[in-house]
Amino acid sequence: MAIDPTVSRLIQALRLLPGIGQKTAQRMAFQLLARDRSRQAGVELGESVIHAMKTIRLCDRCRHFTTLPLCNICQHEKRNPALLCIVESSADILAIEQTGFQGYYFVLHGKLSPLDGIGPADIGIPLLKQRLQTEGLQEIILATNATVEGEATAHFIAELIKHSGLLCSRLAYGIPMGGELEYIGGDTLARALTGRSRLD
Numbered sequence: 001m002a003i004d005p006t007v008s009r010l011i012q013a014l015r016l017l018p019g020i021g022q023k024t025a026q027r028m029a030f031q032l033l034a035r036d037r038s039r040q041a042g043v044e045l046g047e048s049v050i051h052a053m054k055t056i057r058l059c060d061r062c063r064h065f066t067t068l069p070l071c072n073i074c075q076h077e078k079r080n081p082a083l084l085c086i087v088e089s090s091a092d093i094l095a096i097e098q099t100g101f102q103g104y105y106f107v108l109h110g111k112l113s114p115l116d117g118i119g120p121a122d123i124g125i126p127l128l129k130q131r132l133q134t135e136g137l138q139e140i141i142l143a144t145n146a147t148v149e150g151e152a153t154a155h156f157i158a159e160l161i162k163h164s165g166l167l168c169s170r171l172a173y174g175i176p177m178g179g180e181l182e183y184i185g186g187d188t189l190a191r192a193l194t195g196r197s198r199l200d
Contacts, residue, residue, distance in 0.1 A: 063107040063124050065090050082138035111149040139167040146173050
């Protein structure tokens with residue numbers, strides 16, 4: 001065997017990360033092991049991962065990552081209690097927060113995928129139903145990804161709240177700011193045409 005089993009184990013562990021293939025994992029592992037400074041960084045990385053895995057949990061209210069029963073967003077009392085934005089992952093929260101959104105969130109940690117055995121309970125739908133019934137919400141913003149599974153998940157949630165009297169909206173999709181029509185894909189352009197809005 002050309003590689004020590006311990007090094008091989010490190011490479012395989014790095015491959016668990018999304019978007020990291022065999023070659024990239026090898027480069028990362030060799031870089032961490034190459035120099036004393038990198039080795040210390042590797043030790044700190046390992047300790048951070050272990051600490052996070054032992055202490056991070058899901059928020060009792062929104063399912064965002066936190067070390068406390070309620071995350072810092074759910075504890076923030078000055079946010080708009082009438083708005084609830086439903087996202088697929090905690091990374092989506094970071095993106096939406098950059099827009100200045102001041103409502104609250106609910107994190108699905110996935111999307112419905114019957115072929116993969118992922119059903120409503122796996123993405124927190126029972127807790128979401130409870131929030132819809134007990135909180136003074138006025139609008140639900142569905143911010144799932146524009147994939148087949150993301151659309152199916154958004155449709156499923158929209159059906160859940162159809163008769164609740166809550167306003168249900170979906171993120172707009174289409175042409176990005178600064179985009180030129182000739183470079184926009186057909187599917188994106190079709191969605192932009194379908195979701196066009198009136199100018200007043």
